[in-house]
Amino acid sequence: MGHIPRSPQPEAPVDGAGIGSARLPSPLDSRRGPPTSHPRPFLQFRPRSAPAPGNLWVVEPHLPSLQRPVHCHRLWTADPAGQLQWLVGELQAAEDRGDKVHIIGHIPPGHCLKTWSWNYYRIVARYENTLAGQFFGHTHVDEFEVFYDEETLSRPLSVAFLAPSATTYISLNPGYRVYQIDGNYPGSSHVVLDHETYILNLRQANQPGATPHWHLLYRARETYGMPNALPATWHDLVYRMRGDTQLFQTFWFLYHKGHPPSEPCGTPCRLATLCAQLSARSDSPALCRHLLSNVSASEVRSLRPRPPLC
Template identity: 35%
Template sequence: MRPSSTLTLLALGSAARGAVSLEDTSLPPRDIEDYKRAIEARSLVDDIWNDIKNAATCTACQGILVLLMGVAEFGNSAFVDIGTGLCELAKVEDKDVCAGVIALEGPIIANSLRNMDLGSESAKLFCGSFLGLCAEPAVPQWNVPFPSPKPSTGRPAPSGKTPLKVVQYSDIHVDPLYVSGSSTNCTKPICCRPYTAADSPGSSTSPAGPNGDHNCDSPVSLETSLYKAIQELVPDAAFTIFTGDIVDHAVWNTSDAYNEQSITHAYTSMSQYLGLVYGTAGNHEASPVNAFPVASISNSSQWVYDLLSDEWTRWVGASAKADIVNFGAYSTKYPNGNLRVISLNTNFYYRLNFWLYQKTIEQDPDGQIKWLVNELDAAEKAGERVYIIGHMPPGVGDAFHAGSNYIDQVVNRYSSTIAAMFFGHTHVDHFEISYSNYSSQDAAHAIMTSYICPSLTPTSGMPSFRVYDVDPDTFAVLDSTTYIADMTNAAFQTTGPVWTKYYSAKEAYGSKLNPPVTDPAAELTPAFWHNVTALFQSDPDTFNQYIAYKSRGWNVSPCTGDCETAELCQLRAGRSENNCITIAPGLHFEKRSEVVDEQEHAVNSDACGLSAGMKTLNSLATRKDLLEELANRYNALKGNAA
C-alpha cells in the first residue's frame, strides 16, 4: 500500500459520503478532502484545537484519527517510533516505560486504526474510550434470543439449613521482582523494585517492608499469607472463587514467558493451600495487558487460554477444557451440591482492549453470550442454581455499553436461576444491583446482585478477601464478610500480616433497615441491597462508613454532593449505560494512591488496565503541542515516501 494514498483510503466508508460531524447537532460538514488539504496546509491542528475549545469534540477526534490512521498506514515500526516519541514528549511515564509499552501495544493500536472507518461506530468508541472526545454511541439494538420463555417462579426461599462457607479473593497482582528494602517512592507505575542505584536496599530513603506497601504490588510473602489465612480462618470452605488478575502492573515489561511463569506460580500455590478453586481470566493475564482478540482477528492470546485450561482443569474437569481453549470461559457443576459455576471472559467487553476496535465490533464476540444462554437454559431445565463469575463487573465504566446491555438481558431472563454474580477488577469493596426495569430502580425491580471483591494488592487499600455464608440448597448469599490484613499493624512487616474480620454486611447494614434483616438464615436479596442504597441516601453516617469500607479504611476521602450521587448511581448500575459516568477531553489518569476524585469513587477503573499508550492517546486531546508534533511527524513520513 502506498502511504501517499492514505487519505484516499481513509475516505472509504460513511465519512467519504458526507459529513464527519458526529455531534448530532448542526455543525457544518467536513469531508476527507477538507482534512487532506488541512494537513498539507499544516492547519489541521488549529482546526482540531478550535473544535475541542468549541465543544465539537467528536468532530475534533476525527481529525486526530486522520493523523493516527495516516501514521498507521506507514507500518507498525513507524507507528511505534512516533508513538514512543509522543509518549516521551507528553511525559506521561518514564522513557523506558514509554518505550516498553508502545512497543507492545503499538502494533495492536495500528492494526485497529487500519481496520477502522473514520466516522464509524468503532471510531466513536475509540474517541470516547481513549481521548474522552465522543459520547458512547447508542447500544445497537439486539434482542438476545432465548430458547424458552422465562418461568413465573421467583428466587427460591432459603432452606434454613447450616450454611456453607464460600471464599472470594481477587486481583492478587503478585510481583516476583519485589525487593524488600527497595524504594516505595518512585516514578514508575509500581515501586518496590531497585530501578536505580538510589532505589536499591541500603540506599533508598523510603525502604519497602518485606510484606508490601501501598505504592507496590503484592510480594510473594503477602500472597502466601493470603492462602494461609484462608486455610486457617475458613478451614471448612466449600470452595473458593478467584476473580482474576495475577500479573503485576509493570505493564511495560511483560512477555508471554513472564506472564506464563506468574500464572503458573499463582495457580500452583493455590492448589497447595486451598481446596476447590474456580478461576476466571483477568485483563492482566495477557501480554500486552488487556490484549484479548476475538478468534476472527488474531490468535495472539491463544497461549493464555491453553495455559488456563491446563491450570483450571484440575478443579473444573476435562469436560470444560474445550470451552476454555476456545474463548477462556467454562461451565462446571459443583460436585457437592446443586450448583453450576459459569466463568465468563469479560475481556471481550472491556473498552481498554485495543483488539476490539475493528471495522465492525462483533455483537457477540466468539459467541460467548449465545453459549451463556445455552448453559443457563440447560441449568434451568435441570433445576440447578448458578453462580456467574468474571473479572470485570458489567456495570462499571470500563465495560462497553453494548456488551453490558446484552449480558444484562441474559441476567434478567435467568434471574430465577442465577443465585449471585461475583467479580473483581476495581480493587475496592462494593457491589452492583441489576434491575428488571432501570426506569424503576426500586426494591421491587431489583433482580440480581454482583458482589465485587476488593483486591489483595494494596494499591487501593488494605489487602483483603471475602467469606460468604451460603445456603446449601439454594446457594443464596446469606452474609458477606470482608477480612483484611491491616498494614498499620506493627506486626505486618515483622512477624507477618495478621488477617482479621473487618465487617459483615448483615451486621453493618441489616439492623438499620426497616424492617431489619438480622436473621442469620435470611438471604441478602437484590431487594436488600437496593434498600441498603436507599439507607445510604437517608443516613450520611452509614454512607460514610461504606465509603471507608471500600478502601478498607485506607486513605479515605470525603464523598458528598456529586460524588455521593455518582456513587449511588454506580451501585444501582448492573449495566454500564446506567452508571451516570460522563466523559470529557482528558481523562486525567493517576495512580490509585494519588487521587480520588468525585467520579473515581464510582468508577475505580484507573490503574488496573491503563498503560502509557492509553495515556499518550488521552494527552492528544489536551496538549496542542502533541498534536503539532504528530502532524509534523506524519508530514515527514509523507515527505520521505514521496
C-alpha cells in the same frame, strides 16, 4: 432529599414467551455483523420453565472490559467471542434441569462495553429464577451492582458482588471475602446469605516486631443493619446511604478496605459512588434517575470517574 423509592415487593417473574426466539437484544445490538465471513449464531431465549430443586452450577464468562483499548471498526460488541451465546445455552440447560447457577468473572458487567453489558443485563433478567449469585472483582474495592427488571427498572432481581482485592493497588490494604451461601440440600436457593471481609492492616504489620495478622473487617448484614442479602435489600441500602451520611461514611471506609483516601467524599462523590452500585449495565443513566433527582447522571459521574485499572 426528596422521595426515596422503596423497592416493591417481589413480583411473579415475567413470562419469557414474549422473547422466546428473539435475537438478543434487538434493538440494543450494534446492528453490525461480526468482522468475519462466518455468521454468528443468534442468541435465543426459550420460554421460562418453573424452577425446581437441583444442583448448583458455576460458569465463568470472560467479560470484555470498557477499559481495554479496542478498534471499534473491528470489534463486534454485541457478542465478540460468542460468550453470551454460550452463557444463554448454559443457563437454559440449567433451567431445564431445575439447577441453580453462580456466575464468577473478573470484570463486572457495569464496567463492560455498552452493547455487551446491556445484552448481559437482559440475560440476567431472563434467567433470574436460575441465577443464584454473581461474583466479580477487578475494581480492587468493596462494592456491588444491583440488577433490575427491564420493563420498569424498579424491581431488584439480582446483585453482583464485587469483592475487594488481595493486592494493595491503589494504596489499599490487602483483603479477601468469604461468602455464606444457602447450603447444599434439596430445595436450596443457593443464594448469598451474608458475607464477611478480612484485611491485612499494612500499617500495623509494618511496625517493628509486628507479625502480619489477617483480621475480620466487617460482616455485611450486621454492619449495615440488613435483614437479608437479597437484591431488594442492597437496593434499599443505597437509598438509605443517600440520606444517612454516617452510614455512607461507614460504607466509604469499608469500600477502601479500612484505608480511605485523605480527601473527604462530599455530596457529588457520594452520589457518584452510590450511582455506581445501581449501575450493573454501562452508560445507563436511567438506573440512577431516582437517586440523582435534579442532578444529571453525566455531571455526577464526571466528578468522580472510575479509575483505569487495566
